[in-house]
Amino acid sequence: MEQNIVLRWVAEADLPGLYQGLCAIGLGTPGAGTVSDVVACPGTDTCKLGIASSRGLAGELSQRLAGIAPGLDAAVNALHIKISGCFNACGQHHLADLGFYGVSRKVGGTTVPHFRVVLGGEWEHNAGAFGLTVGAIPSKRVPDFVERITAKYVQERNAGEAFRKYIERVGKQEIKTLVDELSVVPPYERDRSYYSDWRDPREFTVSDIGTGECAGEVVSRAEFGLQSAERQYFEAQLHFDRGAYEVADNTAYNAMLEAAKALIHTQFLDMSTDPDAIASEFKKRFCDTEVFHDHYAGGKFAQYLFNRHADMDRKYTPEQTRYLIEEAQLFIEAAYACHGRLLEQGNFASRETAILLERS
Numbered sequence: 001m002e003q004n005i006v007l008r009w010v011a012e013a014d015l016p017g018l019y020q021g022l023c024a025i026g027l028g029t030p031g032a033g034t035v036s037d038v039v040a041c042p043g044t045d046t047c048k049l050g051i052a053s054s055r056g057l058a059g060e061l062s063q064r065l066a067g068i069a070p071g072l073d074a075a076v077n078a079l080h081i082k083i084s085g086c087f088n089a090c091g092q093h094h095l096a097d098l099g100f101y102g103v104s105r106k107v108g109g110t111t112v113p114h115f116r117v118v119l120g121g122e123w124e125h126n127a128g129a130f131g132l133t134v135g136a137i138p139s140k141r142v143p144d145f146v147e148r149i150t151a152k153y154v155q156e157r158n159a160g161e162a163f164r165k166y167i168e169r170v171g172k173q174e175i176k177t178l179v180d181e182l183s184v185v186p187p188y189e190r191d192r193s194y195y196s197d198w199r200d201p202r203e204f205t206v207s208d209i210g211t212g213e214c215a216g217e218v219v220s221r222a223e224f225g226l227q228s229a230e231r232q233y234f235e236a237q238l239h240f241d242r243g244a245y246e247v248a249d250n251t252a253y254n255a256m257l258e259a260a261k262a263l264i265h266t267q268f269l270d271m272s273t274d275p276d277a278i279a280s281e282f283k284k285r286f287c288d289t290e291v292f293h294d295h296y297a298g299g300k301f302a303q304y305l306f307n308r309h310a311d312m313d314r315k316y317t318p319e320q321t322r323y324l325i326e327e328a329q330l331f332i333e334a335a336y337a338c339h340g341r342l343l344e345q346g347n348f349a350s351r352e353t354a355i356l357l358e359r360s
């Protein structure tokens with residue numbers, strides 16, 4: 001779960017020479033095991049599935065945190081930060097005190113790298129607890145988030161209170177407020193820095209804005225639906241935290257339906273709210289055609305919706321509900337990814353497909 005190397009059986013007298021040798025090859029950076037020792041997967045540097053630059057963000061955070069290490073509170077210095085370039089979690093973001101994984105969002109039709117925030121995971125006790133997400137923020141605001149949440153923790157914690165316990169106590173709603181404050185993306189013309197990733201000079205250009213005179217309304221409606229799905233997913237977490245498992249389960253299910261409906265709206269605006277109709281249209285338009293399929297996971301995320309939709313004998317146990325909430329999160333993320341692909345292909349209201357489906 002860490003990315004360090006242990007060198008055993010080194011004589012004390014050899015330590016200075018070993019240290020100098022490690023520094024000479026760029027492996028002498030201090031801070032192993034501290035908050036500046038950020039774990040990251042390869043992300044967009046080398047992984048074809050990467051969505052955001054996990055290594056770029058890790059490098060930026062490491063540098064900033066190492067720079068302020070002498071003044072850091074001991075409990076903050078002991079936190080673990082882990083970053084994945086996408087939801088596949090190779091960076092083990094779900095087991096960190098502060099975890100992040102790459103997602104993308106469209107702002108005014110342009111792609112902006114974002115990271116989802118996952119708080120309260122536990123890497124000790126053989127990965128004792130997974131964190132749950134509390135929203136997404138632009139990649140360029142993640143260092144600000146780390147600074148603010150750690151300062152808030154130091155200021156508000158009870159004596160000896162661990163970060164994970166503190167997050168549990170203050171609740172996701174309060175943390176979400178902090179996330180929302182940092183989630184605002186200025187227009188491209190006002191601040192272009194948001195539209196590129198850490199340590200990646202390439203800038204997303206405005207050329208990927210969806211074109212076509214009817215696209216504007218369709219895109220905004222789909223985006224609105226996806227945001228609504230995200231809100232419902234968050235509410236499901238809140239219901240879960242207060243022990244209302246049946247409500248939480250149904251809210252997570254509705255969040256998936258909302259995301260599916262948002263995608264259907266890209267082809268077919270007159271969609272009812274009937275779950276059977278949504279599941280059927282979603283299957284026909286996005287699953288049978290493999291439009292929704294993830295490059296890595298295939299149709300796995302779509303199946304989360306279909307499994308829940310077909311489950312007539314739901315038990316609403318805490319474990320089952322928590323599992324469904326996690327599935328809803330992945331489903332919504334897959335819907336965002338599908339939506340982004342459609343935009344990039346200029347495939348909104350892929351009218352020929354839609355019309356053919358309409359007639360079939």
Ligand code: SF4
Pocket residue numbers: 041042043044047048049050051054084085086087088089090091
């Ligand atoms: S988490 Fe995603 S980006 Fe990172 S290595 Fe795994 S598949 Fe690639």
